[in-house]
Amino acid sequence: MKGYLVLSTGEVFEGELLGESKEVYGEVVFFTGMTGYEEVITDPSFKGQMVVFTYPLIGNYGINGDDQESKAPQPSALIMQSCRSQGYHYQSHESLEKYANKYSIPVLVGVDTRAVVKRIRELGDMGAIITTNPEMIDFSTKQVIGTRNLVEEVSTTKIETFGQGDFHVVMIDFGYKKSILTSLIKLGCKVTVVPFDTDEKTINNLKPDGIFLSNGPGNPKKLLHLTEQIKRLATTYPTMGICLGHQLLALAFGGDTQKLRFGHRGANQPVQDILTKKVYITSQNHSYFVTDESLKKTGFTPRYININDRSIEGMSHILYPITSVQFHPEAHPGPTDSEEIFLHFLTDMSSKRREKVYA
Numbered sequence: 001m002k003g004y005l006v007l008s009t010g011e012v013f014e015g016e017l018l019g020e021s022k023e024v025y026g027e028v029v030f031f032t033g034m035t036g037y038e039e040v041i042t043d044p045s046f047k048g049q050m051v052v053f054t055y056p057l058i059g060n061y062g063i064n065g066d067d068q069e070s071k072a073p074q075p076s077a078l079i080m081q082s083c084r085s086q087g088y089h090y091q092s093h094e095s096l097e098k099y100a101n102k103y104s105i106p107v108l109v110g111v112d113t114r115a116v117v118k119r120i121r122e123l124g125d126m127g128a129i130i131t132t133n134p135e136m137i138d139f140s141t142k143q144v145i146g147t148r149n150l151v152e153e154v155s156t157t158k159i160e161t162f163g164q165g166d167f168h169v170v171m172i173d174f175g176y177k178k179s180i181l182t183s184l185i186k187l188g189c190k191v192t193v194v195p196f197d198t199d200e201k202t203i204n205n206l207k208p209d210g211i212f213l214s215n216g217p218g219n220p221k222k223l224l225h226l227t228e229q230i231k232r233l234a235t236t237y238p239t240m241g242i243c244l245g246h247q248l249l250a251l252a253f254g255g256d257t258q259k260l261r262f263g264h265r266g267a268n269q270p271v272q273d274i275l276t277k278k279v280y281i282t283s284q285n286h287s288y289f290v291t292d293e294s295l296k297k298t299g300f301t302p303r304y305i306n307i308n309d310r311s312i313e314g315m316s317h318i319l320y321p322i323t324s325v326q327f328h329p330e331a332h333p334g335p336t337d338s339e340e341i342f343l344h345f346l347t348d349m350s351s352k353r354r355e356k357v358y359a
């Protein structure tokens with residue numbers, strides 16, 4: 001059946017709707033990686049968004065289950081040029097179309113994705129609706145993303161421990177990607193994942209060696225009520241934050257975040273380490289960024305910078321052992337160039353232990 005992507009500007013893009021006919025609302029964003037759709041679809045940071053894939057062929061290696069970053073697909077809808085009806089890969093056990101249908105995620109295919117992306121690049125990530133009836137759209141009556149608590153929708157509700165390593169990391173779950181957990185476990189950590197609004201006392205009782213603030217969906221300023229506690233934790237334990245976690249660290253210490261006109265979502269964003277001059281090709285998925293000037297009185301200094309638009313990609317603190325990056329060293333999808341950044345966190349945790357031993 002015919003389906004339509006209606007942007008909040010009123011522009012309409014026609015396609016073919018796969019799956020049930022239902023109207024969905026979301027923020028329309030684009031992802032530029034050539035592969036990695038299974039990881040993207042299951043990354044909780046995409047909650048509430050409609051993802052336009054700039055690579056024209058999606059679904060060609062199917063769905064294998066192993067590459068999933070969470071237990072279910074997260075975006076409100078998927079928009080692409082062409083969706084292969086069968087996946088050609090020895091690990092594939094299901095087609096992308098079938099997988100999306102199972103979870104009632106609309107897939108709009110045959111769309112002029114190049115034209116959509118050009119509009120987003122001009123005007124910014126914006127609200128949009130997928131519908132079969134474009135004449136009947138009234139944006140004013142639609143549920144706006146701003147009213148949803150996206151982090152609450154994706155965060156765990158129970159405390160659970162994974163791995164058996166030497167360092168005990170408490171990961172505050174704002175919508176974590178599985179690859180972050182596996183990266184930490186691989187490096188010798190035992191990780192206790194806790195709900196995003198877990199109180200400090202419970203976290204202290206878990207006796208962490210370090211605190212990890214995960215990635216997650218939406219505007220970091222929706223979580224301002226948690227920043228005082230985050231600051232106390234980050235000044236007590238070695239801490240690492242990725243993406244939303246990084247943004248929350250900046251806010252906690254008095255910094256500020258703003259929205260990029262259009263987000264960085266892809267697998268080839270170049271980032272430079274200001275200290276070593278080393279350049280990493282990184283995996284990214286974010287709309288917000290920490291502003292340079294806002295860091296002045298926070299004790300943070302920019303450590304990593306995006307080579308394309310010079311936005312801050314990570315910070316270090318002059319006093320506290322904090323590792324904070326806007327990009328994704330856990331990759332998935334994308335290159336693993338920057339996975340060594342997890343080692344900064346490990347080093348911080350071990351020196352804190354040494355401090356305790358020699359105190």
Ligand SMILES: NC(=O)CC[C@H](N)C(=O)O
Nearest residue numbers: 215216218243244287288
């Ligand atoms: N991947 C993330 O953690 C995204 C962070 C935040 N939701 C943003 O869009 O900027």
